[in-house]
Amino acid sequence: MDSSTALFDQLKVAEPFFLLAGPNVIESEEHILRMANHLKTISTKYVSYASVNAFNFEKNDVFVARVGLPLVFKSSFDKANRTSSKSFRGPGMSEGLKILEKVKIAYDIPIVTDVHETIQCEPVGKVADIIQIPAFLCRQTDLLVAAAKTGKIINIKKGQFCAPSVMSNSAEKVRLAGNPNVMVCERGTMFGYGDLIVDPRNLEWIREANCPVIVLLGSSTDVLLVFQFTCYNVEDLITDSSVSKQLDGGGVASGGLRELIPCIARTAVAVGVDGIFMEVHDDPLNAPVDGPTQWPLRHLEELLEELVAIAERLNCPTRGHSSQGHQVLSSRTCCFIRVAASLNGDLAMSHGDISGEPFSIPEAVGNINVGIPKTSEATSNLIQRLMLADLDPAAAKSAVGILGPFLSAFSFLFILRIVMSWYPKLPVGKFPYVLVYAPTEPLLIPTRKLIPPLGGVDVTPVVWFGLLSFLNEILVGPQGLLVLLSQQIS
Structure with a gap:
């Protein structure tokens, strides 16, 4: 089994979920290495009881401490589709790949970065473990095929101008090129100028078409929902929430609503997620690119604590269809969420045992009652809202x-x-x-x-x-x- 397939299989079964995170763009070698160090330290603090319990170990067993959230480090070497020609783009491919390779070697973590031209695929594939296709290029056949031929995992972001059915064709182009390891990212749909909103119906429609989906939930939220169906051989579905509600920033940069991140993250984890995809920065206020859509590093651990608690409480909810015509939770639904902005709200689920047994969605929705910790509930409390301000230590x-x-x-x-x-x-x-x-x-x-x-x-x-x-x-x-x-x- 090659390394890409092994990583793909590892991410699909990660418990309670895996973490894909990093700054939006490479600013400097020192900054990227520092961020990678912080992110790896934070990700290793959270353990997966589910994978350990599968071998009948106790939660207090010494092996538990060694099981962390699998981390994939994300950053771009070139932001080619900036709002303005004056916007910061990054160090370029040659220098950027050298920096990402240093991160990969120094901290032993896989890398994801994006490509914009076919000529970039081969050199990027020598460093990156996951190649990301930008939303504006999601239908570019030559780019998809060139990326697929590297043998790396391919993450396709759905264009905000595309219907969900279009992504099954994009994923098929990758598969026909001989690469079965595909993730599709729902980026959202344009609702007016500069405003991207995720239509939740798209997830169901794509499921019925047996097609993987990634959903972008907000302009400052990057949520990747990865749905893995046991009854079909399909790709992972990813939701990108940092762009799904993109606000017009004016000037030379995009806007966003960072305070909306926690609720979208809670919602995605409650649906059942394989991973969390977040753009994270230690000083979003002074970030050269997309500062309003990046989550502050100092609040990442707090948010992950809450999401891990939700995931462990729900124990991977499932989805499917019943013969009586009612939708039920059956097989396994995997979600890979990229978080950068979210709507505020309290998410909760029933105390009932959530297992592989089917049960009706209307009944499940009626039982959404149990409170979840509100540590990141920024908009409900003025002090917590101030805590999310861009004031670094x-x-x-x-x-x-x-x-x-x-x-x-x-x-x-x-x-x-x-x-x-x-x-x-x-x-x-x-x-x-x-x-x-x-x-x-x-x-x-x-x-x-x-x-x-x-x-x-x-x-x-x-x-x-x-x-x-x-x-x-x-x-x-x-x-x-x-x-x-x-x-x-x-």
Whole structure:
């Protein structure tokens, strides 16, 4: 068995799922190596109880600690279809492949990257384990055949202009070229200018056509749903969620909705996923390409914890058809999800035993009731929404160092204002009064228009002192937001 077939078989049976992740584009050798190191460290923290239990080991067995999430590292050497000619494209094929090869050797992880021309396939195939076909080129026969002849796994992204049935033809082109290892990525469909939305019906239609599907769930979500049918010999289905809801960013870059990632990820894992495909960056705010569609590295571990919990609870749900005309969950459904943006929402499933036995989908939907951990539920909570902001740990530390003394100094000035308002004839001369009044009076003048004196006493200094004390506590206090952010992975 060749290495590509072995990897393909490994990814299809990975438990609870495999992880395909990395920066959108190669920015530098140092950055790529650092990201690969972080991603491998995070992926090895999560263990697959299912694969160990198949051999009747206990969850606390020493072998469990050695079973992590299989990781495939993703990054592009050239972003050839950028929005603007001014956009960053990457280091190019020659330099990019050298960097990806260093990642592959240094961290012993497989690589996925994309090609745009037939001439690129052979050199890319010497380094990459998975060759990705961009959505705009999903019907290019010569490119598909050239990629297939490398013998590597082929991941075809569905064009946003294509019906789901078109992808079965694209996959067939790869198979006829002698390569059975194909994954099809549903990228979404255009709903107006610059807005890509995944139509969930496509997944069912492609299933009925016995064709693999990959779905792109959001502009900042890359979700690859891989459906593997035991009754047919078909490819994996992948959903790319980072583009499925693409928002117009204007200027020279694409926009996105990163805060929508967690819910799409939960949904995909609950459906039953073989893997999670995420574009991840340690500083999305300053990423040269597609920053709004990349998930912050410091929140990856938190999100994976939740997804692993969902996957283990559901234990790989299944799909199929019943003879009575009702859809049932039968055979095994595999999903390979690429996450870059998602809709917020609580995902839950029933406590019932989920096994290979068929049961009706209407009944299953009615039982969607059990709560799932809400650690990444960004939009339901203002503080969690702020936690997803693009403020990296270094910036947070700087903010603590500047904002802390600033708030403390102003709080002290307002304490002096309070004292001086109570004792207006203190024998301190005019100079101290000027030092206290000059920075505080511009804030107090508009405040007095909103808050009149109480009993003839100006209470606005007390109001400002209370407000600054509150901000000081929630931002730079021992458990303040900025302090917590400064302690995250950098």
